[in-house]
Amino acid sequence: MSASRTRNAIIGYITFSLSLGAATAAVQITSVEATAPPVIDGVASSSEWSDAGAATLTNGVLMVKHDATHLYVLIDMTADAVCEAVQSSAPLGDFMALAFDVDADGAITPNVDVEYGESAGTPAFGIAYLLGPSTSTGLQTTGAQLARGCGGSPNMASSHTLWELSLPLSEIGPPNTPTLRMGVWMYSTTPSISELVPPNFENDFSDLIEVSLGPDCNANSVLDSVDISTATSQDCDGNGVPDECDPDTDNDGVIDACDNCPHTANANQDDADGDGVGDACETSSANPMSCGCFGPTLAPFCFAYMLYVGHARRKRRSA
Secondary structure, three states, X not given: OOHHHHHHHHOOOOXXXXXXXXXXXXXXXXXXXXXXXXXXXXOOOHHHHOXXXXXXXXXXXEEEEEOOOEEEEEEEEOOOOOOOOOOOOOOOOOEEEEEEOXXXXXXXXXXXXXXXXXXXXXXXXXXXXXXXXXXXXXXXXXXXXXEEEEEEEOOEEEEEEEEEEEEEHHXXXXXXXXXXXXXXXXXXXXXXXXXXXXXXXXXXXXXXXXXXXXXXXOOOOOOHHHHHHOOOOOOOOOOOOOHHHOOOOOOOOOOHHHOOOOOOOOOOOOOOOOOOOOHHHOHHHXXXXXXXXXXOOOHHHXXXXXXXXXXXXXXXXXX
């Protein structure tokens, strides 16, 4: 991250520039839905984080999980065994920053996209709104939480620097979005570490880390679970997949799992005899007369009629 942005919003004291690498393909992480939120206390226990989605970075591991309201992040700087508090002047100590493409447009949108970080020499933590490449507002109050720690984690048992965060989904992405886009910065004075992922995210949001919160099979930028819960999509077989994404062999608008005649188009699903097989698949049900007196519905009546005709003929002969 550049000196100008950091001075304005994150740390408030860095007066140098960082050497940035070339852009890389976006890192992708599949977040895990949390059955219980982790405690944001700087203690990264395996019971809280071992099931989280993870991406291995050069100097540590980024782990994520979520629930309906928050994204939980563990920045696990395993390469830093010297835990240092953030300082207001050199030596700078350890610190982190996160940025989010809130409107998910792949560009830095002024006063919409945000970053989180620590204030110089204090335990203060806040949110800043980006004003453009490498510039942002000062830190403001946020609903997010941060706790730094020095200890073991699911990724390394020995003590090292780590940060736990709880971030409101409402602050970091569009409502009900299936994908969050973020950048992360880990910094350490001893050992010397300054890792930005992706390398140029303070100027370019085109290849941010992509965090998947769940499937979006119909590509409408809304979680499938939300499409179903709001009746935007139907889920007739209750498998959690919108019907428009399930197989429909005969293209009649009714998925195979719920179609009473999956290989013959019958959008109306008519089933006159109620046997679970659509009339379009039962010639006798669609046109009972086509089976003569051997159709399952007319057979008893045809038999009685034949007896009657036979009796009438015998009566005429006897007369």
